[in-house]
Structures are given as C-alpha cells and as structure tokens.
Amino acid sequence: MTALGDILALLEGDAQADRVVPRTGQAARLSLATSAAMAFLAVFAMALSMASGRLADRWSDALARSSTIRISAPAAELEAQTWAVLTVLEQTPGVESARALTDEEQQALLEPWFGPELPVDDLPIPRLIEVSETAEGYDGDGLRQRLAAEAPGAVLDDHTRWRRPLVEAAGRLRLLGWVSLVLILGATGAMVTLAAQSALAANEQVIRVTRLVGARDSYIARAFVRRFTLRALTGASAGTALGMVAVLLLPGAGDSDSFLTGLGFAGSQWLWPLVIPVLAAITAFIATRVAALRTLRGLQ
Amino acid sequence: MIVMEEAAYGYGTEPLLADLSLQLQPGSFHFLTGPSGAGKTTFLKLCYAELLPTAGRIQLLGVDAAALDRDGVADLRRRIGVVHQDCQFLDHLPTSENIALPLTVSGRATPDQAANLSELVSWVGLKSRAHALPPELSGGERQRAALARAIIMDPDVILADEPTGNVDWDMSLRLLQLLVELNRMGKTVVIATHDLALIRAAKSQVQARVLRIQGGHVTVAGADL
Structure with a gap:
C-alpha cells in the first residue's frame, strides 16, 4: 500500500x-x-x-541603530560640553549623524510627566544628543573613553540595556x-x-x-x-x-x-x-x- | 488445488488437527464430516489461509500458504469462495451488494459484472429479495446469498461450512443441488457437514469423497460415494 x-x-x-x-x-x-x-x-x-x-x-529596527548621549553639567559648561561631544561624534567612525535636541523637543519628551508648563530654561535638565549609527556601527567602549576625556558630564546610552530584553521577549x-x-x-x-x-x-x-x-x-x-x-x-x-x-x-x-x-x-x-x-x-x-x-x- | 503435507494446527499446546496429508484435486467433490468440535471449521480455515498450519505445509492453488503476505492472502481469497456457517454479511448493505462485495473490494465491479450479478441472484432464487437487508432474510435465503457471494468471482474452489445447518430439508437439497451444479462446472467443492442424510442424498448426483475428522486426524471414510 x-x-x-x-x-x-x-x-x-x-x-x-x-x-x-x-x-x-x-x-x-x-x-x-x-x-x-x-x-x-x-x-x-x-x-x-x-x-x-x-x-x-519594530522594536529592533527602531532602536537598533540609534543611541543617546546625556550631558549633565553646570549651566555654564553645558554649551561647551555639548559642542565638545558633537565634535567627538563628528570624528567617530560609525556615526552617521548626531544632533542636540532642541529645548522644544526636550520639553515634548518631558511633557507627559510634568505637563506643558514646564520651565525648561529654569531647570537643570541634561542636554540630550541623538546619535544615528551607520550599518557598521561605532565602537561603544572607545567612544565612552573619548567622551570621558572631552566632556566629563556626558553619558552614552546605546539602548542595548533595555532593547535586548524586549526584543528577546518578543522573539x-x-x-x-x-x-x-x-x-x-x-x-x-x-x-x-x-x-x-x-x-x-x-x-x-x-x-x-x-x-x-x-x-x-x-x-x-x-x-x-x-x-x-x-x-x-x-x-x-x-x-x-x-x-x-x-x-x-x-x-x-x-x-x-x-x-x-x-x-x-x-x-x-x-x-x-x-x-x-x-x-x-x-x-x-x-x-x-x-x-x-x-x-x-x-x-x- | 489444495495439498496438505503433514500439516497440523492447534489453538493451545495440544494440536487440534495433526498429520494432515491429502490432496484435493481440481473438480473434486468432498464432504468433510466429524463430530462437533472435531476441527471441521479449522480445517476449512486452513484451506483459505485464515489460519496457517503450526506444523507441516499447506499449498493453496499452488502457493505455500505460509509464504503469502497479506495482499497475497487477499488475492487468494478471491479465488477461493467460502460459504461461512454464519454467512458473515454486512448488515447495513442490501443482499445484492453483499453478494457483489468480492467484486467491489477487488475493483472489478463493472457494468458487465452487474449483469452477471443479476443472473446469479436469479440463479440462487433471490431476485425478489435482492434489495432486502441480510437480517430480513430467512435462514435458507441467507445461505443461498452466501453461496452466491462465494461464487461471484468465479473461484476455483468452493468451501462451505455447514451450509445446511439452519435450513429445512427441502432447502438443504436445493443448496446441495446448487453446489453439485457448480462442481459440474469444474469447481472443486468441499462441504463441511455433520448431516449424513445430506451426504446420502448426494450419492445419486455426484461422485464425492467423504473425509472424516476424528481424534485430530482426517481419514477417508469408506469408498467414494
């Protein structure tokens, strides 16, 4: 049969x-x-x-090729450190683009928690820099070391810490x-x-x-x-x-x-x-x- | 047709049948007799490979029964017609479809065969009962339907297990007449029965041999009829 x-x-x-x-x-x-x-x-x-x-x-695509640099510094040094970070980023292989968020954009980010009347100028809010990577990506450890030298108040967050568990969970x-x-x-x-x-x-x-x-x-x-x-x-x-x-x-x-x-x-x-x-x-x-x-x- | 060489069969440790050595020639007519439980049905089952010998060898239509695979057994049964004691019908199918069952399962149910079926149903006298379900048939009608089913494939051998066990004398004679006619057509016929009157009635119609099973052995009882 x-x-x-x-x-x-x-x-x-x-x-x-x-x-x-x-x-x-x-x-x-x-x-x-x-x-x-x-x-x-x-x-x-x-x-x-x-x-x-x-x-x-979606999570993977949205977060995989972007990272954020947070600069916490006294108001007098904030602008200088921001320029220093952007200069470092310009010279870093694997970084496609980088830009500092405007006050309006930072306010929009905080609005869900603090409301629309938040006086951004009067508060010591860290400056955020949005970084887009090339397909090859950058050397995270190398960038952290350079930032520590050029802008001591800058902290690199490449989203890996919270992106990976979410993508893994969805997978x-x-x-x-x-x-x-x-x-x-x-x-x-x-x-x-x-x-x-x-x-x-x-x-x-x-x-x-x-x-x-x-x-x-x-x-x-x-x-x-x-x-x-x-x-x-x-x-x-x-x-x-x-x-x-x-x-x-x-x-x-x-x-x-x-x-x-x-x-x-x-x-x-x-x-x-x-x-x-x-x-x-x-x-x-x-x-x-x-x-x-x-x-x-x-x-x- | 059927050759047994020192064949034996037992359901337990004790053999029910032993030292079976005989040949059933083409066109021969045999009665198989013996007391109840002697092994007549078992003998017939060995003849259509429902049982295989536990010792010795049985050749069925030229093939060693032990060497047959499942398809081989199925093909063999298309060449050996069996009338079972309890008829073995499918109760949900009309009588005519039960008679045609061997054709159906072999894939040979053609329009020509349908005409033959109608002729066969008439020959066994069941034309008016062709559409009845088996439980609606009388004992004699069931036996005739079983006989029709057994021969619809034009088999070489016909085995009948107590075909007259549940019918009156007139019907017994009619069934015997049908089997004798088949034998005259060249079929090998084996009838298992304990009805000696039936055997005597056959004397005038056919040259038959009587095989007697007793004590697990088969002997030829006296001279041929």
Whole structure:
C-alpha cells in the first residue's frame, strides 16, 4: 500500500468503498468538532506569533541603530560640553549623524510627566544628543573613553540595556506561538488517531468480512483514511474561518506599539491561516493511515 | 488445488488437527464430516489461509500458504469462495451488494459484472429479495446469498461450512443441488457437514469423497460415494 495510492484515492473518491464501511456518528462528530476547535486555536497561535514577530522587528529596527548621549553639567559648561561631544561624534567612525535636541523637543519628551508648563530654561535638565549609527556601527567602549576625556558630564546610552530584553521577549513569544501551533497539530493528530481507532474498532466486523472476501488492507484503510482526512479538512476549514473572523473583530492596533491591540495579521499574513486546514488534513491523513494499518496488521 | 503435507494446527499446546496429508484435486467433490468440535471449521480455515498450519505445509492453488503476505492472502481469497456457517454479511448493505462485495473490494465491479450479478441472484432464487437487508432474510435465503457471494468471482474452489445447518430439508437439497451444479462446472467443492442424510442424498448426483475428522486426524471414510 503506497501513500501515493492513498492520496490518489482520496482525490478520486470511491462511493462503493464509502458504502462498505458504514459511518459512525460519534467518531464523525468528534473528529469534525476537534478539527474545528483546534483550527480556531491555531489561528490565534499563528496571530500571536506573527504579532510578536512584528513587534520584535519594530522594536529592533527602531532602536537598533540609534543611541543617546546625556550631558549633565553646570549651566555654564553645558554649551561647551555639548559642542565638545558633537565634535567627538563628528570624528567617530560609525556615526552617521548626531544632533542636540532642541529645548522644544526636550520639553515634548518631558511633557507627559510634568505637563506643558514646564520651565525648561529654569531647570537643570541634561542636554540630550541623538546619535544615528551607520550599518557598521561605532565602537561603544572607545567612544565612552573619548567622551570621558572631552566632556566629563556626558553619558552614552546605546539602548542595548533595555532593547535586548524586549526584543528577546518578543522573539520568545513568537517562538511560543509556533510551538503552540505544532502542539495543536500534534493534539489534532492524537484526537484523530483516537477517533479513527474508535471507528476501526466499531467496524471490526466489516473489516473481518471484507478481508474474508478478498479485500486488501489498502482498500479497507483507504475508506477510513479518506473519510477522516475529509472530516479534518472540513472541520479545520470551518474553525479557521471562525478564527479569522474573530481575529478580524479584535480592536485595531492603530499606530501604537501596544501588543494586545496589535494581535492579528497584517497584509499578506492573512493568507497564512489558510495553511491550517491543509496541515490538519495532512495530519489526519498520516494519523489515520498509521492507525488503520496498525489495526489491520493485528487481524488475519 | 489444495495439498496438505503433514500439516497440523492447534489453538493451545495440544494440536487440534495433526498429520494432515491429502490432496484435493481440481473438480473434486468432498464432504468433510466429524463430530462437533472435531476441527471441521479449522480445517476449512486452513484451506483459505485464515489460519496457517503450526506444523507441516499447506499449498493453496499452488502457493505455500505460509509464504503469502497479506495482499497475497487477499488475492487468494478471491479465488477461493467460502460459504461461512454464519454467512458473515454486512448488515447495513442490501443482499445484492453483499453478494457483489468480492467484486467491489477487488475493483472489478463493472457494468458487465452487474449483469452477471443479476443472473446469479436469479440463479440462487433471490431476485425478489435482492434489495432486502441480510437480517430480513430467512435462514435458507441467507445461505443461498452466501453461496452466491462465494461464487461471484468465479473461484476455483468452493468451501462451505455447514451450509445446511439452519435450513429445512427441502432447502438443504436445493443448496446441495446448487453446489453439485457448480462442481459440474469444474469447481472443486468441499462441504463441511455433520448431516449424513445430506451426504446420502448426494450419492445419486455426484461422485464425492467423504473425509472424516476424528481424534485430530482426517481419514477417508469408506469408498467414494
């Protein structure tokens, strides 16, 4: 018995073979409902994984090639140290551009915490310098040493300290989503195997009689494989459709980086859930085939 | 057709059948007799490879039964028609589909075969019952349907296990007549029965040999009928 033969039989169909093996209502309902539920969950696992991926990429891109230099110095020295830092940066390989934030920009940064009436000029607020890196990047340790010599009040923050855990967390979440997807497929396979074994046990007499009149194992197995594969495909298609609708109805992310509101698919990612019914059908095909052949081998 | 060489079979440590050495020639007609539990059904099962000998060798249609793989056993059963004691039908299928089952599972259910099926159903007298489900058939009708199913693939050998066990005398004679007709067509026929009256009734119709199973051994009982 070849898998290719099974696949061809699956596509061609065999009405007579379908009649020989009677339908078992419980196994049919179980495999349909299980496939639908698992596909629904798989859509969410996929959405979680893809949203995590997008978030990780966004955080990574936004922060990876930028850094900040904070200059804390007495008011009289602040301007001089700022010029010194910018001069150092101009001469540093790997620095694409650097500029000091204006008072208005610094005020805008602080506004969420201190309100719009903050008197920036009257407060000893550090000067911030935004640095953009080239693709190669700069030597962070070397730059720190030069800044310490030229502008003692300057502190370099390359965002690595807090960027790395966030990107790692998003990456892990993405991995978790894919692992969940694999587990869901595994659980679907296990459920279909149990349902197939139940159907095979319920049809033991049919199998025995058909063997007695000359049916090959492949003929008997195909009837079960075809039925369970189509059930898994049907159930998973329904579950996937429902899952996609549910994801579509989730609140939109807008321009924010909020994870919960960003859960979903973007653009061509909406095509990915369509793979789920196919994967469910392949899983059911393999699970039923293995279960059927194992059961048949136990019968003379 | 079927050759046994010192074949034996046992379900436990004690052999039920031992030292089976015989040949069933093409076109021959055999009755297999013996008390209940003597091993008649086991003997027949050895003849269509539902059981394999625990010792010795059995050749079925020229092939060593022990050498057959599962597909080989399936192919062999298409050439050996069996009428089981309990008929072994699929109760959810109409009688005609049960009769055609060997054709269906072998992928030979063609329109020509459908015409043959109709002819066969008429031959066993079940034309009006073709659409009935097996549980709706009488004992005699079930046996005739089982016989029709056994011969639909035009097998070389027909094995019948107590085919008249659950039918009245008239029906027994009718079934015997059908089996004799098949034998005249060149089929090898083996009937397991404990009905001596049936064996006597066959005397005028066919040259048959009686094999008697007793004490685990098969002997030829007296002269050929």
